[in-house]
Amino acid sequence: MSETEREAMEYDVVIVGAGPAGLSAAIRLKQLDADCNVVVLEKGSEVGAHILSGAVLDPVGLDTLIPDWKAKGAPLNVPVVEDNFYMLGEAGQVRIPNFPMPPLMNNHGNYIVSMGNVCRWMAEQAEELGVEIFPGMSCSELVFDESGGIKGVVAGEFGKNPDGSKGDSYEPGMELHGKYVFLSEGVRGSLSKQVIAKYNLSDGHEPQKYGLGMKEIWEIDPAKHREGSVTHTMGWPLNANAGGGSFIYHLENNQVYVGFVVHLNYKNPYLFPYMEFQRFKHHPMVADLLEGGKRVAYGARAISEGGYQSMPKMVAPGVALLGCSVGMVNVPRIKGNHNAMLSGIAAAEAAIAAIAEGRSGDELTVYETEVRSGKIGADLKKVRNVKPLWSKYGLTASLVMGGLDMWTNTLGFSLFGTIGHGKSDAEATEEAAKHTVIDYPKPDGKLSFDRLTNVAFSFTNHEESQPAHLTLKDADVPVKSNLPTYAGPSARYCPAGVYEFVQEEGKDTRFVINFQNCVHCKTCDIKDPAQNIVWTTPQGGDGPNYPNM
Template sequence: MEYDVVIVGAGPAGLAAAIRLKQLAADQDHDVSVCVIEKGSEVGAHILSGAVIDPVALNELIPDWQARGAPLNTPVTDDRFMILTAANHIGIPNFALPPLMSNHGNYIVSLGNVCRWLASQAEELGVEIFPGFAAAEVLYGDKGEVVGVATGDMGIGRDGEHKASYTPGVELRGKYTLIAEGVRGSLAKGLMQKFNLRDGVDPQKFGIGIKELWQIDPAKHKPGLVMHTQGWPLDNMTGGGSFMYHLEDNQVAVGFVIHLNYQNPYLSPFDEFQRFKTHPSIAPFFAGGKRISYGARAINEGGLQSIPKLTFPGGALIGCSAGFVNLPRIKGSHNAMKTGMLAAEAAFAALKAGAAGGDELAAYPAAFRASWSFKDLWKVRNVKPGMKYGMWIGTLLGGIHMWLNDLGLGFLVPWTTHHTKADHESLKPAKDCKPIAYPRPDGKISFDKLSSVFLSNTNHEEDQPIHLKLKDPTIPIAKNLPLYDEPAQRYCPAGVYEVLRDDDGSHPRFQINAQNCVHCKTCDIKDPAQNINWTVPEGGGGPNYPNM
């Protein structure tokens, strides 16, 4: 199937790019054919975010979004920030926070529902969207340029043999291919290696975000309330924090982010989140409520200095495939949409000028550097690196840096601090760390992994090749277990990885429960041996998030 532009991923970046291409085509009477493929069973099925969205990019893309019924229904009305101690909290007044941290003018949303709406807008303009098709392979031309992607074959058994339901993948060829897979996408990872896109930039840094959606007691519901915390249950040298957003219909989105450069291999991000909800300042919100959904997803945290080269022959990286998240604001959707729009504008200009494709869209990175999106990230570029000094000092340094930029005094901090290590390099040996005794879940406010995965509606065809590939199957038991007590047992928020033993504790063996995978990509990032390679399963597999 031939198109002018092929877009991989129906998230905010991919859909904004598709819409912008069709808008330009209509405005300038120069038609372009655009398709978007999405590995989720439907648009939004794999979208997971807090989310408080800054509408700045949406205002540019679809100025009349309110009249068109965009699902931005809950404006922020109350913005709170707290530092938690084990038994209490310290409230930070809004006047002490840098202005760029304010959420007034933003909206609490389900990003999945926003993407579903964006997809409807794209289809009205003539974009072809194909959910349930996972892009498994990049296609290359005679000169090594990218000429499109191929979707994965369907109906292959775990033994590698074709089943009766076998359907071969489809080649989607485009003059330009925009990669919008989200964080740690498998195609983006391969493209960065092939074209050396990460040469000369800092390692990308990541966090894992774990989220639940609750229906709470109406008496405790405060529509428009945004609450963020730092501190307990994390120690000073483990970065992270929580969010709690009160949406419409008595629903509350609550989540926890842990930076994946944590050092203790006994730490379990899932259990830290469950423990957080039991805090005296947090638990009352959920007493008598009902948990209705669960999910997890990795987050880019490296900022400006970790963004790779954005273009390659025949295409570009947009959105979280490149990493445009503003970490202190805990926002990336506005930058994802803007970079998708900028890449679309560069691609359209090239197509209108008669380009045959295969070249690099140099206008895109130049436009990014001149955009408000670049400035958004420039102002906070030293916040994440400063966290290496611990939460207290790091937060203070980051706050000073942001205040100076907000006051127009950014020239006083002209330097850029760099990330020196990838997250998988940060673990200490288990013998040098203290095991963490997590409380048993009570089934009311805190829960176990398997009941949580059930709420994510995760489903994979079980008779298919395991999509979590081990480069060396011996490493988990021979290396990671004695050195780190095999941290995959704990960093995975879905119980995918287990170390099983005989009844007497002997003969440890590594088991992969791939059917549990919620596609968060944490294993691909945090495995200390970089032995796990996350690849796409059959299209349509994975979580099916409603309202997340």
């Protein structure tokens, strides 16, 4: 806890993050007790500004939270009308039939949505119930009580100089205290990471696994647009270099979401996830769809992929982790928003019951029990082996074994039990000497684009006079260790061009951090082989400003 003196405000529940989990919790708290004093703190400039998801939404969470969501104008306007699965080769594709796939893979009843817009609508519902929502408020510190439990957060600190000292316009922010604190920061949140480490919440669980998801919005030729169409692909261009695949979702207004996911447990440090995405768009099937269209937005974020066996303990004294702070993505379905909403509902119900009993600052064990044994646990347990099978045996074998395992799990048993993940994604990176450089074609400026050009379409902005929110544990590691051993992978794994190794004539190589470019994906915090890069939150309102993502 810092020595800076701050004013404090008291609430029943303090929620960090206005994503689907945090907003669901806020709404459910007020539904159960109109007098419950709830605040939601969001680091983005507005609700939805930092929300990026595929997204095909399973409405089960929304059905539970707001059953009349359709009458209330929720922006779920495009029901899925067709599902397509393809295995790609460099010049063609093979359609994978739908009939052998487990029922859980069917998107009937789901909707193609902008989760940013869904969250904006949910924020309106929360505010109508009396929830206080403060966007542009980064939460930079945890506040502890005398017993070591968490009683609040520090939010709204502004005006630090680049060296971390207090500038002339320094504002210390406020402490917001709650009987309970909910952390719904999304993947690899800075406060959640601290809580997991402090209370050893990952002990006894598999390491969390991640993917990097990159997404563009395209406006395409109306003659090629098929509203409600959902397409997923695997294979080329990744092939054996990495796990992952693509999604193409046709939403309204002749727009298409084009996305690409690369699993971050790849071995070859020369792999360039962003360029794999750009190369993918030159596949004949994709190029034909996009030809004559234009890209209107870009963004990226990490995805938690560890699933059931990687979920850490979710509660500690005074605090609960929600949604992607835990990792609740169903990997084969490429869906986690429904589970995030259900987790918010469960946390709210546990907190209201505890407060009614006169409790505060303890562990909401009922919440964790509900997550693991209720709808979320059932959803994730059925698919728990798909990701480790893919990692261990490759794409083709995992399609067969993973599909079989999902089928048997629908009947209540698994042929494989529960398979572990083993290494973290950082540990999976191998030395450059074991691999060859991958030659990527230069972007053509029509279908494919360089990183900095695309980052401009994320509408990212950071105040340059603040301290860099990307810090190094050891400033010597990038040049002295990561560059000679791993060929400087940070220059490639970042989808926003934040990291550079600069060689000037007659001078030593410098490691440059262009934090202004950061789209808050957290990949660097995950994939760095030395775990030397630490992502922290910048001042409130900074970062991407995603439209319609």
